[in-house]
Amino acid sequence: MAQVLEFKLPDLGEGLTEAEIVRWLVEVGDVVAVDQPVVEVETAKAMVEVPCPYGGVVTARFGEEGSELPVGAPLLTVAVGATDASSASPGGDGAAAEEPSGGSGSGNVLVGYGTGAPAARRRRIRPERNTAPAAPAVVSAPSRPAPVAVAVGEVNGRQGPVAVVSPLVRRLARQHEIDLRGLTGSGPEGLILRADVDSAIRQTGQATEAAARTAAQPATRTAAEPVVAETPTVQVGAAAPATAERIPLRGVRGAVADKLSRSRSEIPDATCWVDADATELMAARAAMNAASGPSGGPKVSVLALLARVCTAALARYPELNSTVDTAAREIVRLPGVHLGFAAQTERGLVVPVVRDAHTRNAESIGAEIARLTELARTGKLSPAQLTGGTFTLNNYGVFGVDGSTPIINHPEAAMLGVGRIMPKPWVHHGELAVRQVVQLSLTFDHRVCDGGTAGGFLRYVADCVEQPAVLLRTL
Incomplete structure (x- = not known):
């Protein structure tokens, strides 16, 4: 019988309180080994791969690529002790079994940051929406006599990581609401480069301008409609109103802003x-x-x-x-x-x-x-x-x-x-x-x-x- 353990975003050291998910390295249903990297995250200090201290089958992932999670938030759940992949349920609904006090993982969440094995406690996983009916599977916890059910279902609707390496490219796409999954990368092995995102931004802008021009053209008058003389309005230096761009201060830019502000306010x-x-x-x-x-x-x-x-x-x-x-x-x-x-x-x-x-x-x-x-x-x-x-x-x-x-x-x-x-x-x-x-x-x-x-x-x-x-x- 498998036991489902929850792996939380570890303390990455140096007072960091949150991290942005850059790229998932595993999918729901994948078999992972102890200390295998499962997600790449970007902090205000650096970009690191986070290893999982448990070995088993990934049953749920929490957080989309590009989203931020606070330290201590759930990253994923792993079914430990399953004899094969089919014996663990890959769903994200229901409750996770409590974590054993002895620990079945390495306790080496991130090399160099001194994290230990998780303490024994019971935690309920927030339910995810599933379109398919759940197929229950019984999971036992050694420290509780009653088994806990885990549902089967797809988590977050993810179909695999996007072929993007540069966080700058991802940030640029988010700012301009460009769907990276709809782009074909021009880099090696289909890697999406900044030039690809810039091209998509230009195409989107041209389409928006064309639609605006079409909407601004006056309707064709019929013979029955009276023609009313209009006084022309002259606009000197007029330009189309633009919406101010808002760029979140987070990641490296946010850390730099906080440090510089503190320096000027304190020193x-x-x-x-x-x-x-x-x-x-x-x-x-x-x-x-x-x-x-x-x-x-x-x-x-x-x-x-x-x-x-x-x-x-x-x-x-x-x-x-x-x-x-x-x-x-x-x-x-x-x-x-x-x-x-x-x-x-x-x-x-x-x-x-x-x-x-x-x-x-x-x-x-x-x-x-x-x-x-x-x-x-x-x-x-x-x-x-x-x-x-x-x-x-x-x-x-x-x-x-x-x-x-x-x-x-x-x-x-x-x-x-x-x-x-x-x-x-x-x-x-x-x-x-x-x-x-x-x-x-x-x-x-x-x-x-x-x-x-x-x-x-x-x-x-x-x-x-x-x-x-x-x-x-x-x-």
Whole structure:
């Protein structure tokens, strides 16, 4: 006899309270093994596959692709202990058997998040609508003498996952009410790309405009109808009324909005900046990469060199590697530097963290930045890799801008912004010359230090950029 167990959306760590269902990996009636991934979800931190701690037959799924579920909400139910797939009922109506206190699963709901086996309790599953009459099957629970019935039926009417990988494509389709199941993907193996959704949006817009023009044309007059002279109305610059587009603030965009709002509301920030001659830094980088030879390992990036400069500066000015405990009214100086760096992805702005950056050299930092950037690009960063930073480096120069006033990544105390490095006229050794110039901006929490400390930090960074040999004193 099978026992039906309910698997809830686990706590994915780092205070996350909800997740969006991106793609179901199993169907009702499928046989799953212990710790087999059953659903792909997108949180405010990352996109992860959630494994099920039970082995058996999937009897029900809860939630459509694209919908959000809170932590603790039912994800699916699994019939455990069935001898074959036919012995478990795939319906979603009725009640689930209580979960045993001993647990028949792995208890390893999501690797790295420390979830345990479910506690023993009885829970009733919310009924689903079924078009077919239910065929009852008897399921027994070892801790209760009375069996519980589970009905047979299709759950949510799902016919399989849509061939879409990018969450940006799914979000764009939802915003414009495009049914992805009606599209034919132009990507490999029928994968639906953004270009396919954009084409469907254009076609929908053209059809709407054509219908509007047809409705606006006046009806043909008959011979019996009197012709009434109408005074023409001239509309200067008139345009068809447009409906404002509403975009939900959720997922990565919602998390960024919440963090930035909290930063501006809680942190009394101030910004100072300086222009620096980066010619010598660029020459030093070229020399490093040339010395490594054609097969001497990965090249050292400018961002890696600036990150190493930041760790040296934070060793001199530890006030900026801290946070503020507002409840205790205390400044907490942190023992190590976990360096975050801003990375723009299809899912939005994310800040991966290089752990223990103060113990790494430029080559090690560069390799870790490259690894985390690739994970960010593919949407495979875990929540742990996106949290715990103590200082952030933001290279907005890649967008072709010279300067900015960065917003502190709460609850950190400072962020260094780096503009583009470009040739500019510069006074060098008393003469006008064309040099590689960069603007550096430091936004800092004025509670942890005064302007003198912030200015000293920024000046040290600028000195290292202008004269990389300055770093030799701290290496």
